[in-house]
Amino acid sequence: MNFNPQNILIIDFGQIGDVILSLPALKAVREKFPAAKITAMVGKSGAEIIEISDFADEQITVDRVKLRDGKKLESIKEVLKIFKDVRRRKFDFVIDLHSLYETNLLGYLSGAKYRLYINRENRSLDFLANFQPKPPLENKNLHLTDQYLNVLKPLGIENAPRSVEIQPREKDLQKIENLFQAIKAKKLVGLFPGAGNPSRRWSLKKFAEAAQSLSKDKNLQTIVFLGPEEENLRVEVKEKFPIETLILGKLSLLEFTAALSGLSVLISNDTGAIHLGAVVGTPIVLVMDRRAPTTYLPLTEKICVVNNDTIDEIGVAEVLQATLEFLAK
Numbered sequence: 001m002n003f004n005p006q007n008i009l010i011i012d013f014g015q016i017g018d019v020i021l022s023l024p025a026l027k028a029v030r031e032k033f034p035a036a037k038i039t040a041m042v043g044k045s046g047a048e049i050i051e052i053s054d055f056a057d058e059q060i061t062v063d064r065v066k067l068r069d070g071k072k073l074e075s076i077k078e079v080l081k082i083f084k085d086v087r088r089r090k091f092d093f094v095i096d097l098h099s100l101y102e103t104n105l106l107g108y109l110s111g112a113k114y115r116l117y118i119n120r121e122n123r124s125l126d127f128l129a130n131f132q133p134k135p136p137l138e139n140k141n142l143h144l145t146d147q148y149l150n151v152l153k154p155l156g157i158e159n160a161p162r163s164v165e166i167q168p169r170e171k172d173l174q175k176i177e178n179l180f181q182a183i184k185a186k187k188l189v190g191l192f193p194g195a196g197n198p199s200r201r202w203s204l205k206k207f208a209e210a211a212q213s214l215s216k217d218k219n220l221q222t223i224v225f226l227g228p229e230e231e232n233l234r235v236e237v238k239e240k241f242p243i244e245t246l247i248l249g250k251l252s253l254l255e256f257t258a259a260l261s262g263l264s265v266l267i268s269n270d271t272g273a274i275h276l277g278a279v280v281g282t283p284i285v286l287v288m289d290r291r292a293p294t295t296y297l298p299l300t301e302k303i304c305v306v307n308n309d310t311i312d313e314i315g316v317a318e319v320l321q322a323t324l325e326f327l328a329k
Contacts, residue, residue, distance in 0.1 A: 003155070005033060005093035009086065009110065010056070011041045011103045013064065016253075016272040017296060018144065019046030020279050022097055025148035026055035028160040029095065032152075039089065041103075048253050049279075053166050060085060086110045097148050099124035118151045143295045163299040165281050172258035180262060183246065186221040187327060189214055190260065190277075192268040193237075194230035200270045202287040202311055202319075204233065208240035209316045210267065214323070215242040223248055223263075225256065225273070265326040267319060269311075274298055283326040287314055302326075 010029065012022050019042060030038060040056035047061040062082060067075045086106060094107040096117040104125040107115050116131035117124060120138045135151045142150070145162050152160070180188070191211060195201045211222045224237050226249035237247055251259060253276075260266060260273070261280035268274050270288045277284050278298030286297070290307040297303070304322040308314045 003114075004036075005114065006036050007089070007091050007093070008033065008036050008038045009041060009060075009089070009091040009094045009107070009112065010038060011094065011096040011098065011107065012046070012050070013041070013043050013062070013098050013100070013103065014046065015043075016045045016049065017275040018098075019043075019049055020275040021143075021145045021296070021299075022148045023049075023053055023055060023164045023166070023279070024145055024160055024162055025097060025152060026050070026053065027164055028149065028152055028157050029155075030055045032155055032157055039091070041086075045253075049166075049257075049276075052169055052254065052257075053164070082106070083109060095151065096124075096129075097151055099126075101125055104128045116151065116154060118147065141295070143297075143299065145299055164279065166279055168258035168261050168280060169254055172252075172254045173261070175255055176258045176262060179248070179259075183221040186219055187264040188221050188223055188262060189323065189327075190223050190225055190263045190266040190268075190282075192225050192227075192266065192271065192273040193233065194227055194273075195269040195271040196229070199289065200292070200311065202269055202314060204236060204240060206314075206316050206319075207267070208237075210319055210323070211241050211245055213316070213320055215244050220327070221246065223259075225249070225251075225259070227256075227273075265323055267323060270297075274303075278303065283329075285319060285322045285326065287311065287319060 038056045039058045040050045041060040042050050044061055044063045047059055050056055050059055091110050091112040093114045094110055094112040096103050096107050099118045099120045104117055108128040114131050115129045117129040119126045133154050135154055149160055191207050193204050193207045214220050214222050223246045231249055257276045260277040260282050263282050265283045266277045267285045274284050274286055275298055278300040283302040286305045288305055288307045289311040290309055306318050306322050
């Protein structure tokens with residue numbers, strides 16, 4: 001296929017987990033067109049991960065929450081600013097990995113000669129795409145990474161690797177090394193008790209029981225990570241967890257990612273932390289409701305899913321067994 005774009009825009013909106021699962025697609029485009037300039041348009045939550053992946057040369061970061069929830073006039077001004085920025089960059093090829101009405105329209109109005117969109121039934125304006133042949137229709141039974149890679153099939157990209165690993169920044173690793181200085185001789189076990197949806201949260205009491213059991217081994221150090229949404233749990237964590245437990249909060253996303261890269265294993269609910277851990281090669285014990293979809297899980301061999309009919313039925317012993325198996329490797 002004689003197609004050689006020089007200035008590519010990849011629209012890659014989504015939550016942090018979605019963006020990480022799209023990295024194999026970004027890498028595949030980078031390898032297919034090594035001389036092209038690639039710009040990723042990404043939501044605020046995923047921008048830093050795209051930056052350290054090195055799969056894009058530049059970024060256009062969009063605060064979609066602010067656009068949605070902010071004052072209407074300010075949001076309109078911001079949309080016009082984004083539109084002008086995209087037009088100014090003179091892209092010759094647009095790939096839309098998510099295909100929302102507004103992103104399809106932006107791609108069309110960008111002035112790019114070629115436009116390749118994932119075709120999402122009732123969610124996209126496929127008639128605004130013009131690349132031939134068209135990609136396969138969206139198949140919701142496929143893993144999300146495979147859906148992203150399917151978009152690239154018209155480019156002759158087949159059998160691309162389905163997972164990638166990235167390296168944290170040196171300055172973030174150095175900060176975490178300083179925080180871990182007193183415990184660096186131990187194996188580190190991380191626990192992430194948060195999740196956006198309450199139905200995805202294993203009880204804090206069971207996390208504490210797991211930490212209590214692990215703390216009996218003096219060669220292990222348990223660390224509880226609290227994101228911004230979990231800071232309200234700090235007092236309860238101090239009350240329920242062993243006194244030796246290190247509690248870390250107020251880390252930036254990239255500092256948190258660096259911290260995860262130093263763990264021997266992470267025990268977590270089904271949330272963005274598992275994707276951040278997986279992309280830096282950390283073994284994951286995922287506590288998960290059996291009814292939850294599996295098409296969004298990290299594609300890594302270093303994962304053990306512990307599940308039951310409901311998350312409340314998952315026992316501490318099962319989680320400990322999976323954790324100890326990783327620690328024994």
